[in-house]
Amino acid sequence: MPDFADGVCFLPLAAIREPLLLLPTIAHALGLDERGQQPLPQLLQAFLSEKEMLLVLDNFEQLAAAAPQLTDLFSACSHLKILVTSRERLRLLGEQVFAVSSLAVPSLEPLPAVSDLLSYASMDLLVRRVQASKPGFALTAANAGDLAAICVRLEGLPLALELAAARLSILPPQALLKRLDAPLQILTRGAVDLPEHHQTLRQAIQWSYDLLKAEEQLLFRCLSVFVGGCSLEAIEAVGVAAGYARERVIDGITSLIERSLLKSQEREDGELRLTLLEMLREYGWECLVSSHERETILQAHVAYWPITKRSEPACLNNSSVF
Secondary structure: OOOOOOOEEEEEOOOOOOHHHHHHHHHHHOOOOOOOOOOHHHHHHHHHOOOOOEEEEEOOHHHHHHHHHHHHHHHHOOOOEEEEOOOOOOOOOOOOOOOOOOOOOOOOOOOOOHHHHOOOHHHHHHHHHHHHHOOOOOOOOOOHHHHHHHHHHOOOOHHHHHHHHHHHOOOOHHHHHHHOOOHHHHOOOOOOOOOHHHOOHHHHHHHHHHOOOHHHHHHHHHHOOOOOOEEHHHHHHHHHHOOOOHHHHHHHHHHHHHOOOOEEEEOOOOOEEEEOOHHHHHHHHHHHHHOOOHHHHHHHHHHHHHHOOOOOOOOOEOOEOO
C-alpha cells in the first residue's frame, strides 16, 4: 500500500484465547525467529522500529488483558500503525475509537419506493448476498415490504443479515419473516470458512456473553426483562434486588456499553436511556430462564413500578405474562 512502505500485516486472532500468546503470534506472522537470546518484546521492537507498516489485529476482545503490550510496541516504533477490531474498547491512553454502527434500515410506514430501497445499506447487503447464492433473485414490488421488514427485525446487524441471506436462498422472504420471531433458532447457517462464532447468531452473541465477568453477565440478564429499554434508576433497582452491588452498577453498565452489548442515549429531559438490541435481549432472557433467576428478577421488575414516577415499558415476553 502506498501509505505503508513496508506493507500491511493482517492477523486474525479469534482462535487465540491466551493473552501471553499475542506477541508470539505477531512475531510468527512477521517471520521472526524467537529462538535467540533477545527477549521477544525487544525483538519485535527492534524489527519494527524503522518499519512503515500497518498491523491489523482482528477479533481482539478476548485478549483485552494483553492491550498494554500494544502500547509498549507502538511507543517504541514511531512509524508503526496498529488497527484493532474488537467488540470492546482497549482503554489505552491515546486510543482513537471508531465505532461501527448497524446498517441503515428503511422505514416501514410508509415504505420507500422500490427504486430507493437499495440506497439503504442493510437492504443493499441483504439483496446482494442473496443474489450471490441465488442469481435469479431480485428486489421487486412484491417482496420489497417483506425484505425491508427483515432488515428492520434484524436491526441492520451485518452478521444477522448475512445469515438471513443464506436462508433466503431457500425460503421466500415472507416465510423467513414469519420465522424471525425466533431469530436465534433460524439464523444458523453461516459460511463454514468463517470463525465458529460467526456461523450462527447464537454463537456470535454467546461469544461476547462468555467474555463478560460473572457480575456483568448478571447485569446483562437483568436488562433482558426490559422491553424497549430502561432508565439507569430502573436497572439499579432490579440489579440490586438480584444481588448486584449498587455501587458497581455504573461500572457494569459502562462495561456493557464499551463491549457494544448495550446502547445509551441521553433523552431531552437529561435522563439516560439504556437499550439492548432485541436479539441480545432475547438471548439474555434465555440465559435468565436457564439460570433459574427469572422469578426473582421479574418480581424485582414488578416491584419497581409502584415506587417510580417515570414511565417505563412493561416487560412482555413470549415466556412470561404478568
